[in-house]
């Protein structure tokens with residue numbers, strides 16, 4: 001198994017579509033290096049995220065024409081695509097706009 005280069009963050013944010021509370025799992029460090037979202041998670045990382053209440057589903061992205069695992073809103077079913085992470089959730093979390101947990105298995 002490859003060691004993740006950053007730790008998993010679970011960000012308490014809101015859905016970009018319906019504004020309801022939504023948990024976002026991703027791998028990133030505290031220095032602004034985002035290593036990726038659920039599309040690159042190992043089975044252990046998927047389990048870890050789900051244990052913390054994150055909803056992950058395999059989705060089809062029309063933007064990239066790919067099928068991958070993504071964070072999904074429990075309320076409306078919207079998913080957070082790969083290109084959304086940085087601007088919408090990761091950077092604001094680092095700057096204190098969203099609360100987040102650091103989790104590891």
Ligand SMILES: [Zn+2]
Nearest residue numbers: 015018073076
């Ligand atoms: Zn939603």
